[in-house]
Amino acid sequence: xxxxxxxxxxxxxxxxxxxxxxxxxxxxxxxxxxxxxxxxxxxxxxxxxxxxxxxxxxxxxxxxxxxxxxxxxxxxxxxxxxxxxxxxxxxxxxxxxxxxxxxxxxxxxxxxxxxxxxxxxxxxxxxxxxxxxxxxxxxxxxxxxxxxxxxxxxxxxxxxxxxxxxxxxxxxxxxxxxxxxxx
Numbered sequence: 001x002x003x004x005x006x007x008x009x010x011x012x013x014x015x016x017x018x019x020x021x022x023x024x025x026x027x028x029x030x031x032x033x034x035x036x037x038x039x040x041x042x043x044x045x046x047x048x049x050x051x052x053x054x055x056x057x058x059x060x061x062x063x064x065x066x067x068x069x070x071x072x073x074x075x076x077x078x079x080x081x082x083x084x085x086x087x088x089x090x091x092x093x094x095x096x097x098x099x100x101x102x103x104x105x106x107x108x109x110x111x112x113x114x115x116x117x118x119x120x121x122x123x124x125x126x127x128x129x130x131x132x133x134x135x136x137x138x139x140x141x142x143x144x145x146x147x148x149x150x151x152x153x154x155x156x157x158x159x160x161x162x163x164x165x166x167x168x169x170x171x172x173x174x175x176x177x178x179x180x181x182x183x
Contacts, residue, residue, distance in 0.1 A: 002029055004106040004126075005082075007036040007097070007114065011058055012161060013066040014139055014153045016132040018074065023128050024108050025075040033079040034101045037063055039086040044169055050088060052180075054140060054173040062164060069156035090117055144170035 004024050010017060024033050042048045042056035058066070060083050067081055082101040087093045094117065107118045107125050115125040134152050142149040143166055150158045161167075 001031045002106065003032045003034055003102060003104040004030045004108055005034040005036050005097070005101055005104045006108045007038055009039045009056065009136075010035075010037060010063050010067060011056055011136050012139065012153065012166070013063065013070050013157050014132075014134070014136055016130065016135070017067075018070055018154055019131055020108065020128050021071060021075060021079070025077050025079075030077065030106065032077055032102075033075065034104055035067060035079060035081045036097055036101055037067070037081055037083045040083040041085045044173060048086070052173075052177040054144070054170060054177050055137070057140060057166070057169055057173050058164075062160070066157045066160055069160060070154040072156070094118070094121065140170050141174075143167040144174045 004027070006020055006024060008017065021033065021035070024030055037060065039048065039056060040060040042051075043059040043062075044053070044057050046056075047053055048056060064081055064083070071079060080102070082097075084093070084096045084100045087096065105124055107114070107123050108128050109115050109118070109125060110127060110130065115127075119125045132152070139149050139152050141147075142152075143161070146167065153161065
């Protein structure tokens, strides 16, 4: 069996993420997909020491629910989610990924540093096409500003985000970040 992994924080899971999962699913030599859900210890109540509050607004449970809802019935091959905390230390983080995910042979990434690091440890690295003109940070900002955002996420994710009042949460987190910047 040849398994690929796709690593992200998925804060939140959007159509670009879904595109990547479908792209990996369509690879003829890939038999299964492991989604590595990163930075699991950071959320609206637990700030990363190196990033603003608004970068990690959703809990690991909320992100897992988003991924499960978005991928339901979308992929033809087996897939699984593997939560991994951030260690802010590449070797420790890599060890946690290897320990948390089932054995994998391929990493799909658009991150240059991640590609170099995994390739140096014997993992085949593949890129994926980026077909969307937005990223999760833009979507979080749209929500906070009250701008349209639903077009950028799968409908089941939009429903989850509305259910937890993500726009209000993001307004609060961006306000916290502004307070810290003024201090």
